[in-house]
Amino acid sequence: MDHQQVVRDVTVRLPMASTTPEACRWTVTALSRHTSATISVLIEVHDRLRCIAATGAWQVFATVPARTGIVGRVYATGATAVVPDVTVDPDYLPVRPDVTAELCVPVTDPTGRTIGVLDLQWTDPVDLAPWREIAQRLATRLGARITALGGPPAESRSEKLLRHAAALSSAPTEGDVLGVATCAAREVSTLSTAVLLIADAGEVRIGPAPLNPNGLETRIRAELTEAEPAALARMIERAHRYGAGYTLGEAGHPPTEDYQPLTRAGVRTLVAVPVGPPDAGGVLLVADERSLRPDPTTVSLMELLAGQAWTTLDRLRTLARLREQASSDPLTGLRHTGPFGQRIAAATPGRTALLAIDVDGFKTVNDTYGHQAGDQVLVGLARALEGALRHGDELYRIGGDEFVAVIEVSRPEEAVRIAERLTEAARRVGRTISVGVALPRPGESPDRTLHRADQALYAVKRQGRDGVQLSAA
Template sequence: MTRRLRSAASAVDACDGCVEVLGEHTNALIATLLHVHDRLRCVAATGSWQVFSAVLLGRGVVGRVYASGKTAVVVDPDDEADFIRLGPDIAAEICAPITDRAGQPVGALNVEWTGPVDVAEWQPVIEEIARLLGARVDELGGPPAESVGEKLLRYSLSLSTATTEAEVLTRCVEAARDISGLSSAVLLGFAPDGVVVRASSPRPLDRPIIDRLAKLDHESLLDLAERVGRHGASFTLGDPDDFDSHGYEALTTVGVRTMISTPVGPGAAGGVLLTLDDTTSRPDPARVSLLELLAAQAWTCLDRIATLIKLHERASSDPLTGLRHQGPFGERLAEATPGKTALLAIDVDLFKVINDTYGHAAGDRALVDLAKALAATLRLGDELYRVGGDEFVAVVDVPSAGEALAVADRLIAAARRTGRTISIGVALRGEAETAEDTLHRADTALYQVKRQGRDGIKLAR
């Protein structure tokens, strides 16, 4: 093992040599995992049909060993809470920390057997091999850097968890700068009067290329953006002083020497991702392809967020009272629990008189005041909907009809404090009836209150 590690030319080669030599001396499942960015990545493995590509820090036996710097020995996986089962049944496991020359963990060497093994004999061997491997990895510069593919995966996951458009845009330009290796990134979007900078990476203090780019006239930016949108991604090949940069003079005059341009989304609905530098280099076409994948992922996330916003607007409050309206009320009705959900049909008494006497503006103000008072009276989890001009329905989860009547009493009192009165019909959904039938019974009870003089409550039969 010592000879094989000494001949290794890289950290990956050292890990390959480690599992190769170990595999010659024991029929075990062997994996070397090194700390790469935010997880323990499997750098080399042998003896198993399937292995984990990476393990989150602190997860499983290997994560615990890396965090503690102490070897773990497992002789009964069923009694080991941190054991993560992937392949065949394991009879024993030895996981030792891979440490650098200063004794700090940089990974874990994990060895698992499916048959009988002398754990006491193997433990010191595994620990010494892990120490030798760690020292050699340290001599070779430490664990391998995160690959651009791994970076793209990490950023794609980050984009998919973004909840706002601003988060998507910010994470996209950050990812473009990291994946490309260039100093700056900016995302341009189409606007009625040209193009706008929708997001940009923080500029390096000594390379204010983003500031200069933002000062370009809209016609130059629009021409660039439209060209990218029509023809797709492109990248520079060399120094514009040596190659003909015709058509890009606006960029080269502000110091752009290297650029990758990538369309984001379709046509005018999308935008353009520019990754830039004021030093000359030749972008790797493989990285350009990864930036195209990044732009596609960003657009998918932007489209998802825009769709969710539209759905939220469609299902949210009516513009007058701020209460949820008929659409979400129907969805809530479908979720009503028999015997546990009560519907309170509410009608404003003599509302037509307000409109006829004082005008519709006064009627609207009365509805808004009343809606606020009723909503504030309901408990957490109860919901109030406006289902008609002066008609409301409260959906409340209650253990009994008596509790539903108590809620109605509080609503009556709240309405009186606004100077208005309301009539309420209460129905507890029965075991064998639809939510629509429950609402019909509540409405019937409501009109009984109306006929009996208003400003009251009636429990439906």
């Protein structure tokens, strides 16, 4: 084989390529005339290697993480990989079952920076030494042409949306979801600003601000913060009633009243997309202070993004509800034994007090009036006891009519006073309670502390109920 002819056949076409994909395709096509190898060119796009051109493979990886496989290793290190036996290389990415050897060389720009790789894989015996020299020379020429054409291809809008969708699906908190969604909206739409309005428990919240908001973003947030809640609700209601909408970037057409806060902020271009259901969702506002003309494809991409964001947000909220249900009493809403065990395990000796609480005569209520009446008593008493505790004190229901309060105090007398406040609160709703108080001691197990509080409670019961007793031992 005339190796010089191989180089000439490839390089003669490169100057005629008008785009980076075209330069890569011509390189692969010309090179394939001289070898049966599977050939591919992968170029960096964002944080991955994208296959721009390939031939001879049953399946081609569309994108590869920057450090995955032999191609990722070569891209990361900038060093050529000559692999005469792929079966002994742990980084080999299989594209067909009969590949025996692989040659991968970095594609570099004129400064020497690696911008991609040229990869060749053979199924027949091959002398890799001359092919190494050929591939390196071609990769150098290809890198120079790509640079002359403006560098690696830009990430397409669909690729951006896919990348952000992956980030959305793994976002751990609601704030992260909203942040990723607005960042994605800006990148995919190419408009400068994105803000999310989310309805939450009857109120409208503005999504988190980016780390470095631009001037328009700052003005929009200021206007939305000053706007009446009803105005924000109207923006959400409009999007859900009529669907996604966008401006045409034409002068002389005044906005509707609903969008006056945005126009006062300087918005001249707007895409408004509903998010989630009308009663619990919101609206994604993507804006720019330039008069632009968003196309329907942009709006469709924003709708896809809004749908993905809401799916993730709804999943996180569902998981939060399930965790709350798993850790709380469904009747009173108080936390129960699981969280209580975790809390007292972290109690500070001499500073944390346990107040064991029992409802006096509760069995009589159930036996006389039925369990529904008993449930009403427990709910009302739980609210009364919660109202008598201080901010930061915690109340748990650990049995049928048994409650425990965990409070932080500076001395035992303070714990007793708070217990007496609880008995007074119970009397105000027509019930009485018996309360035993105990403070954890150094080295004492949580169960032992609770046992001492229970013993103090039983002492109150023996003395006639409706009182407080501090554990003495």
